[in-house]
Amino acid sequence: MIRTPERKPPLYLITGLVFGLVLGLVLAWLVWPVRVSSVGPSSLSGEDKEQYRLMVALAYAASGDMGRAQARLGLLGDADPVRALTSQAQTALANSATQREARALAGLAAELGSMLSSQQATLEAVNTPGSAEVGSPVDTAGEGARYSLESQQLICGAASDAPEVRVYLFNAENLPEAGVRMQLQSSEDQAELTTGNHPSEGPGYAEAEITPGEVYTLSIQDTEMMGAIQAAACQTAEGEPAWGSWQLIFHAIP
Numbered sequence: 001m002i003r004t005p006e007r008k009p010p011l012y013l014i015t016g017l018v019f020g021l022v023l024g025l026v027l028a029w030l031v032w033p034v035r036v037s038s039v040g041p042s043s044l045s046g047e048d049k050e051q052y053r054l055m056v057a058l059a060y061a062a063s064g065d066m067g068r069a070q071a072r073l074g075l076l077g078d079a080d081p082v083r084a085l086t087s088q089a090q091t092a093l094a095n096s097a098t099q100r101e102a103r104a105l106a107g108l109a110a111e112l113g114s115m116l117s118s119q120q121a122t123l124e125a126v127n128t129p130g131s132a133e134v135g136s137p138v139d140t141a142g143e144g145a146r147y148s149l150e151s152q153q154l155i156c157g158a159a160s161d162a163p164e165v166r167v168y169l170f171n172a173e174n175l176p177e178a179g180v181r182m183q184l185q186s187s188e189d190q191a192e193l194t195t196g197n198h199p200s201e202g203p204g205y206a207e208a209e210i211t212p213g214e215v216y217t218l219s220i221q222d223t224e225m226m227g228a229i230q231a232a233a234c235q236t237a238e239g240e241p242a243w244g245s246w247q248l249i250f251h252a253i254p
Helices: 011-031 046-063 066-074 081-093 096-126
Strands: 147-155 164-170 181-185 190-194 205-209 216-220 223-229 233-235 241-243 245-252
Touching: 046 066, 046 081, 046 096, 066 081, 066 096, 081 096, 147 223, 164 216, 190 205, 223 245
Parallel strands: 164 245
Antiparallel strands: 147 245, 164 205, 181 190, 181 216, 216 223, 233 241
16 A cells, blocks of 8 residues: 655745744734823723722812812713712712712712802803893992992903902002901891901902892991892803902092
8 A cells, every 4th residue: 555645834834924923923012012092081991980080089079179170070971970970979878988989979979060050050141131231239328438439340250250249448548448347248148348358459358259149238337338239140251151250449438
């Protein structure tokens, strides 16, 4: 019986295959490795997104910087960031080992929800015809008043700024007057102001926040000076809706 010799593949083919495989691995791993770029938090897995939210919440609890927290959460691309934070807080609350994390998440959810609601109310006010005229203060000073109103102006700052009443007082010599007591009052709230408590603005300056929807009166040394003071909507230089602050400048009557 004649045996046919077994045919073996040429050695150079096997060598070439091994060399090609090694060369491909070297090129893929060392020369032209795959580089993942432009991958933001929105591309993270669900578990990693929860870790990211937690870090944002803990950072906010330490710094109180809502603008930065909102910007960071925006990178996640959540359709409803408040709901996502609340849901994660409830999950953390069920575990006794994560109570601190639950408080941080819940706190950020509450503050963010409040701010977004305020922004929505401001947007609606800005888009309401005639809203800019609503709330213009009225000079109500009568006999016995020691000061007279020189000017009033609605100042539109950042969209995140709370509405305020900002008062500047000058004496008869046109110098800022410190230590003057004032009252800002509405049916629901009352604030005591004294000029000179904000050195960066000068000795004759005082300020107080006001609540949108409330109507206030301003008294200087127990004499009513201004009425119908209300938070008024405005637009920032960037076109964002905001609550403006009323700047009131008074001079002493000689």
